[in-house]
Amino acid sequence: MKFQRQRREEISINLTPLIDVVFLLLIFFMITTTFTQESHLSISLPDASSEPRAVAAETDSIDVVVGTQGQYSVNGQPLVTSDAATLKRAVVKLTGEQRDIPFIITADAAASHQSVVTVMDVAGQLGFKQLSIATRKTAE
Template sequence: MKFRRQRTDEDSVNLTPLIDVVFLLLIFFMVSTTFTKETHLTVTLPESSGEAQPQVQEPLIVVIGADGSYGINGKGLVNSKASTLRLALEEIAGDNREQALIITADAKTPHQSVVTAMDVAGQLGFVNLSITTQAPGES
């Protein structure tokens, strides 16, 4: 007697859901990508006829002593009030607020004096403000 063997299907992986997910991801990234249009302008620059003269301005140096007294460019002020410092800076700088302003303070200067000088400079519109420091080990 001959028995028929039952034919069994081999287990196989169904790839249809995987392909669907890949296509959905592809569509998502295509839709969510932003495309920028690159534009270039052709500019013909004019030639200069002379040399540019660099305008080097001496910075304003505000020195603050250990007692909180102010000095500008080596000249002491009559008192240590903010209004006096403001008037002196306005007089020396004129309308030039682009000029560098350097604040140099003694190590024992009260912090309030430095903050007052910075406030006055900010109120006057100085944009190039620096505070000098000393590297460790220097005297």
């Protein structure tokens, strides 16, 4: 009895489905990507190792102090509540339409980051351009 030999088919890997899947994933990630526009506030940070510069009279600058519990004080006057609207009203009351005066933020080391960011956000919304963060000289 003579059996016919089976022919061996050439083994080949078809890459077409793999390429299709890769292109579909690429298209999916391109479509689902979100592009956000972030508004940036330019800040001039003072050097902590330099000598403190002289600040003009109290009416020539806005000094916002952030306490440890997030309470605000504008030019030495504590605010009733610690929200952005109250802070904005207090700053507008002191400055009126003047926006070219220095805006100085002094925050306690234990103050929450959110409280400081709220002050920076209010300064940006009102259009202040001379924003500074007060530091103290490091002990050497």
